[in-house]
Amino acid sequence: MTDGIRGLLRSRQVWIGLLVLAALLTLPLWVSAYILGVLTIAYYFGVFAMSWDLLFGFANEVNFGPTFLIGSGAYAAGLLNAQGVPLWVCLIAGGAAALLGGVVLAVPALRLSGPYFGLATLVAVLLLQQFIIIFAGRTGGEIGLTMNDVLSIDAITNYWYALTFMTVCGVILYVLSRSPVGLILQASGQDRIGASALGFNIVKHKLAAFCISAVFSGLAGAMLVFYLGTASVGTVVEVSVGVQVIIAAVLGGRRTIVGAAIGAIFLILAGEVLRPLGQLSTFVVSGIALLVILFFADGLLGALLRRPEEP
Amino acid sequence: MSMLAFQILIDGFAISALYGLGAVGFTLMFGVSGVLNLAHGATMVVAAVTAWVVAGHYAANPWLAAVAGVVAGVVTAFATYYLVVRPIQRSRSVPTVEKEIFVLTGTLLWGIMLQEAVAYFYTDNPKTVPPLIAGVMQIGGVRTPVNELLIAVICWAVIGLLWLLVNRTKAGKVLLAASINPRALAILGFELSRVYILVWLIYGVLAGIAGVLLATFLGASSGQASQLTASAFSIVVLGGLGSVAGSLLAAYVIGYLETLTAYLISPTYRSMPALVLLVLVLYVRPNGLLGRR
Numbered sequence: 318m319t320d321g322i323r324g325l326l327r328s329r330q331v332w333i334g335l336l337v338l339a340a341l342l343t344l345p346l347w348v349s350a351y352i353l354g355v356l357t358i359a360y361y362f363g364v365f366a367m368s369w370d371l372l373f374g375f376a377n378e379v380n381f382g383p384t385f386l387i388g389s390g391a392y393a394a395g396l397l398n399a400q401g402v403p404l405w406v407c408l409i410a411g412g413a414a415a416l417l418g419g420v421v422l423a424v425p426a427l428r429l430s431g432p433y434f435g436l437a438t439l440v441a442v443l444l445l446q447q448f449i450i451i452f453a454g455r456t457g458g459e460i461g462l463t464m465n466d467v468l469s470i471d472a473i474t475n476y477w478y479a480l481t482f483m484t485v486c487g488v489i490l491y492v493l494s495r496s497p498v499g500l501i502l503q504a505s506g507q508d509r510i511g512a513s514a515l516g517f518n519i520v521k522h523k524l525a526a527f528c529i530s531a532v533f534s535g536l537a538g539a540m541l542v543f544y545l546g547t548a549s550v551g552t553v554v555e556v557s558v559g560v561q562v563i564i565a566a567v568l569g570g571r572r573t574i575v576g577a578a579i580g581a582i583f584l585i586l587a588g589e590v591l592r593p594l595g596q597l598s599t600f601v602v603s604g605i606a607l608l609v610i611l612f613f614a615d616g617l618l619g620a621l622l623r624r625p626e627e628p
Numbered sequence: 629m630s631m632l633a634f635q636i637l638i639d640g641f642a643i644s645a646l647y648g649l650g651a652v653g654f655t656l657m658f659g660v661s662g663v664l665n666l667a668h669g670a671t672m673v674v675a676a677v678t679a680w681v682v683a684g685h686y687a688a689n690p691w692l693a694a695v696a697g698v699v700a701g702v703v704t705a706f707a708t709y710y711l712v713v714r715p716i717q718r719s720r721s722v723p724t725v726e727k728e729i730f731v732l733t734g735t736l737l738w739g740i741m742l743q744e745a746v747a748y749f750y751t752d753n754p755k756t757v758p759p760l761i762a763g764v765m766q767i768g769g770v771r772t773p774v775n776e777l778l779i780a781v782i783c784w785a786v787i788g789l790l791w792l793l794v795n796r797t798k799a800g801k802v803l804l805a806a807s808i809n810p811r812a813l814a815i816l817g818f819e820l821s822r823v824y825i826l827v828w829l830i831y832g833v834l835a836g837i838a839g840v841l842l843a844t845f846l847g848a849s850s851g852q853a854s855q856l857t858a859s860a861f862s863i864v865v866l867g868g869l870g871s872v873a874g875s876l877l878a879a880y881v882i883g884y885l886e887t888l889t890a891y892l893i894s895p896t897y898r899s900m901p902a903l904v905l906l907v908l909v910l911y912v913r914p915n916g917l918l919g920r921r
């Protein structure tokens with residue numbers, strides 16, 4: 318156990334994470350409420366990206382539909398809230414709904430592999446989107462669903478909620494990824510047959526990873542809609558949102574968890590900084606992400622970690 | 629009732645032929661070089677918009693515009709290969725097991741860039757290219773644009789030519805060999821990089837033609853790019869990755885299912901049954917209808 322803690326303290330990744338966290342903690346003292354608002358959204362995105370990284374980076378399963386899990390959580394919470402259910406119950410229900418959706422999707426989908434698994438998850442998103450639009454009477458369709466409650470109307474309080482949530486999720490996911498379970502996941506991702514020959518139940522571990530990823534995605538989705546005050550297809554379900562989550566995780570560095578959050582924050586901030594470019598901002602952000610993938614395959618954090626750990 | 633049935637039959641046939649042409653290039657590319665090009669829809673849109681620009685600004689005749697569109701498709705395909713796919717395939721810092729996801733992410737980003745560039749210069753409005761042959765004709769009492777029939781004919785002619793190329797020429801046999809065992813082909817002294825150039829050329833021509841024809845039929849806009857990629861991807865997976873025959877079969881299944889739903893139920897539900905079918909087929913036959921095991 319002490320070995321584990323000493324290992325954690327020696328890991329540069331943990332130190333970089335702590336350093337970034339310390340910097341983020343001081344932000345409300347000297348930046349405007351507007352920037353805090355942008356960062357609040359970025360933190361929820363960070364949780365999306367970290368959950369995705371657990372599934373891809375460790376289990377090596379390409380989930381093209383992170384927004385299926387995010388959207389299920391967000392809409393379950395939103396629909397319950399419309400019935401007058403208190404906010405905290407809605408949040409729990411959001412996590413539970415995403416878990417349920419994750420199990421329904423994963424149990425058959427894990428029989429598939431590679432691009433087939435990716436497509437099944439992508440189709441799940443498209444189906445969810447169609448359902449929301451078809452049952453527009455209840456879900457608000459393309460316009461969106463307005464919430465009865467919001468987390469808070471104060472920018473700083475919202476910022477603390479989001480930062481705390483991201484930190485807690487990040488710690489849980491990071492510890493999990495460094496635990497024996499994480500190692501087994503990694504082994505099964507890299508050599509399925511080899512890992513099962515060693516006696517590990519691969520399907521069980523991958524299913525567990527999927528469920529954990531689902532719960533965090535769903536919770537974060539529910540938190541995000543209670544922050545924004547509305548749930549809409551464009552913010553929590555559309556494929557393009559999922560693509561952003563994937564880009565964030567790959568950009569930050571796969572298999573790092575912490576990197577995924579950094580990638581998400583970078584991506585959202587870059588989009589905001591480049592806003593004056595208007596239409597071209599998406600072009601530039603995608604271009605930067607492409608260059609990172611081409612020249613720093615391990616992502617931003619990977620590039621930082623690389624030299625000292627691999628002499 | 630029989631009028632409606634005829635209408636569905638004709639519309640469905642043209643749409644399915646177009647889907648098939650779009651998907652054949654996609655599946656050929658996967659079969660030969662193992663690349664799933666997620667910039668597929670964007671490539672089609674670039675071809676369509678180029679044809680629209682040439683037809684509109686230079687008042688060129690529709691055939692010249694179509695040729696310009698196909699050339700644009702080929703140029704885009706080569707740009708995708710040289711700027712995105714090849715650097716990733718040759719990169720030493722990307723582990724082999726992860727090349728696939730990197731190519732997927734890379735082409736996805738590249739597709740978004742193309743799409744945004746088109747939207748920036750030529751707006752997001754749907755572009756309709758004048759039909760190659762104007763006019764309408766009566767088939768079984770249904771008024772059908774001649775262009776719709778022409779689309780089906782061109783699609784099938786191109787697919788036929790492709791079949792001849794692959795099965796009857798030496799270059800085609802090399803392609804086939806590369807899809808079965810690239811290493812053995814390299815040992816026999818064939819340059820794999822030249823095979824890949826050939827397959828990207830064919831892919832560019834097919835995607836270009838599909839894009840231009842789409843623009844003469846339903847119109848094409850930059851916002852459609854990801855939807856076009858998704859439909860090609862689902863057709864190819866439904867048919868079985870790498871199987872050309874499977875893709876054609878799947879294109880007709882999806883094309884008709886969509887047309888039936890749009891006419892008989894509501895256009896809103898258009899893509900729903902196809903998606904459900906796709907999921908069901910994947911669960912029963914994880915490698916698609918005609919996929920290799």
